[in-house]
Amino acid sequence: MAFLDNASSTRVDERVIEAMLPYFRESYGTAGMELGHSRDVAAMKGLENARKVIAESINADPLTIVFTSGQTESNNLAIQGAALANKDHGKHIITSSIEVMSVLQACKALEKDGFELDILDVDENGLVDVGQLKKKIRKDTILVSIQHANGEIGTVQPIEEIARMTSARGVIFHTDATQSYLKIPVDIQAVPINLMTMDAHVIHGPKGIGALFVRKGTRVERIMEGGDEERRLRPGVQNIPGAVGFAEAVKIWGKDESDNLLSLRHYVEQKMSTTLEDYRVTGHPVKRLPNLFSMVVEQIEGESMLVELDMDGYAISTGSACSSKTLQGSHVLKAIGLRPEIAHGSVRVSLSRFNTKEQIDGFVEALVPIVNRLRQFSPLKRGEYFMAKSEAKHEEQESSSDDDQSLG
Amino acid sequence: MAFLDNASSTRVDERVIEAMLPYFRESYGTAGMELGHSRDVAAMKGLENARKVIAESINADPLTIVFTSGQTESNNLAIQGAALANKDHGKHIITSSIEVMSVLQACKALEKDGFELDILDVDENGLVDVGQLKKKIRKDTILVSIQHANGEIGTVQPIEEIARMTSARGVIFHTDATQSYLKIPVDIQAVPINLMTMDAHVIHGPKGIGALFVRKGTRVERIMEGGDEERRLRPGVQNIPGAVGFAEAVKIWGKDESDNLLSLRHYVEQKMSTTLEDYRVTGHPVKRLPNLFSMVVEQIEGESMLVELDMDGYAISTGSACSSKTLQGSHVLKAIGLRPEIAHGSVRVSLSRFNTKEQIDGFVEALVPIVNRLRQFSPLKRGEYFMAKSEAKHEEQESSSDDDQSLG
């Protein structure tokens, strides 16, 4: 089995499992008390060492790292927390149209509480226009949330530029760095990001643990009530084995790992370009996650490819509407202007340290006959990949007034 | 090392670790898609089987179980979520003075949002008076939150009676059952509880995973935004290994386990009564968690005992003010009317399946000389254990106007 869906989640590295085991078996105390019994002290040391490791990975102070249950919670804490803590300064928030649901929905939920929201368009490569962002900033803008890299198409945003610009204007900048963390290093001393989301489960760490970097002086309110844990920003007994596993995943991340992933991605690209017909790479051609290759394959639908590939032993993902419970296609593929029937043909390959060139060879060799067979009985003809932006807008309005019946 | 602090957290059972490993190593997919690749399908099956196991343990439908990151999140989701979803029906909430911080603080935070809060007193055994609760219920009462069992003194509340009473009045009833779960079985078909908090890490499961039972028809709003996971009540990639471990902990809970814990607690009580002088058991003499023994030892302070016992290899906990970062003594010991200097002498022994009579013998034999030595140089004389309730009220007002300097 070749697992090529590492942007969804990753295999937990054996060294990470090893690192967690003592915290299940021996140091299973909590980290509440300063002068607790030995098991609590050992647990607390594990937790605080983990915090140091995460902090060092972004050149930050350990005091700025808040452990959470993962990406969704970090994003909610950042956005709800910063909005509520700073509402006296203004009510305006800016985000982009290709953020993950936890960012988009958290921002939209704030609209109901009287906040005003601007959602930035992206270009056909998925890039936010910093000039446009700059223009949208108002006197009462308190928060900008733009992801570091997109999990579906891999496009990397110019967060350094955005951070400098927002910082100069006294606006809080949050970035969801879940997909880019470690893969594209960030030095928090050099880049004035205020809040940054990280998650363990996409870097061979466990599920259920993430972190939020909170710059000193950035005001954030907690969104869950309770005790004083995590500098009162995230109460409750900490997931200490999770934090230790998270830190181990960070420690074992190789110096060459991003380069290796990029080489492997180049191999995918080359192999694909010499073997497959009528597809188009999505995401920015250069500013892209080293481990992410995504494309749309013309005339066929992604879920069919996914299921056939799975039978042949290859795990990929798709942004096809068929593949989601709500039958809504990927909002990201829509945002970059893909026609719905084209977006249906989406295939995402996301790599990890456990993938090999042999797996890629096997994958592409399995994919081609599947595509050919599905194309053979497709009622669609070779067509246009992109619609004009205005057309896309129009479609969007139409489809939002459709009911579920008409989707599929 | 004898670990007698199992109400804080517990050793993860080897069988639980074994059950989780395949979800770290092989079934590390997410549970987002219905027709995903095999790893996702395997992950989803693991998650849904876990949900079934938790559901069966309280005789509920799997659809009523929402996985969360633990007690704190379950309590916040229940209280914030139910209050916000039902605010059109009323603004009045009732809880008790001995709830955990996540319940008390979640209720208090709602006061700032315009909700009205009544906090019920408890008697010297820690019991809520159902008659008093009944009288406090108003036409606009929407939520009552009373824990099943207290984690510091072990007192078990009459939740069946409370549930029947609130249900008859159309008031939502939430109970934090973290400490009692499995130890005191609850049949959700027989008892009209609306919301119930459970957590894995006090029943030999992992930290970072808990659940909230949400009765069908009980309206709750989610407190974090994101995707559609967990019936939209708790978005984000689920902690699947955690859920599987949680379920395994439930499966291996022995039929006789509560009885065994109670026998061991009786052994502690007996041993203590024949060996130690000038102490008093706290909590209800009969309606108490089978695994929890707590007491206050006269003339001495708990942290000192804790540290000395730890050096001798015994882990216990204390509600002494010295043992918390804020230097606030246990609000529970205050609520049952203990004088502050008496509350300082608190010692909690909480048992698990890994404890033995030999450990108890060793513990009591270690405790007695420690108590004697500390008493020898205590400036306090043998005194009164309890102050009148009115006196306690007075003290509370005084101390809340004190600044940190005066605490210790």
Added chain:
Amino acid sequence: MREFKNPQNMGRIDDADGVGTVGNPVCGDMLRLFIKVKDDKIVDIKVETFGCVAAIATSSMTTQMAMGMTIEEAKTITRKMVADALDGLPPHKMHCSNLAAEALQKAIEDYESKTQGEKKAEKRP
């Protein structure tokens, strides 16, 4: 899954007696179903499917059911029959399974409208 892995009767019939098209690639699935009729019996049937696994599987299932049936028999093939035969589709996939049966009915309508034309032509002399 078997139906999906080895779907039967996929493709087109160039000289079909009836063709039915349903769905819209913009919204999701699209099907085009072809029938060849002889002596009121379906003697050949093929389907082109763009869409999810459920749509492909029900396409295959529907064509296998209809093959060899009389037109009147084929008219009784409903969504429900197909779904039951495939049993246990996730609820949100139910509407995909409707498409093949719908396409079949449309193809039959198309055939009937054409043959009624022919019959009228036959009656004319």
Added chain:
Amino acid sequence: MREFKNPQNMGRIDDADGVGTVGNPVCGDMLRLFIKVKDDKIVDIKVETFGCVAAIATSSMTTQMAMGMTIEEAKTITRKMVADALDGLPPHKMHCSNLAAEALQKAIEDYESKTQGEKKAEKRP
């Protein structure tokens, strides 16, 4: 930790020359410190402590420092000296470490007020 495990000079002196009591058990820690003085030197010192580990450890440390000192030397023992000697108490425990030095100063005051009374009595004849 060593100071806590084997605290020195714990207990009381029944015929003490000076006694200092600080703290309040209601708020947390309470200390009572006893000194015996001969030729202006502290020749015996004992302390009763109710309170946390830090209070006990600093009680022990303070009494060891003061033992053998002249009254004037003992007056220079400050909270800071004790905390430094124990080095690295958690911040929220700092105030506990103040108590022992405070109790010592109070005991010295008590001693001086008593001896001044005596000196006056001596001068009287």
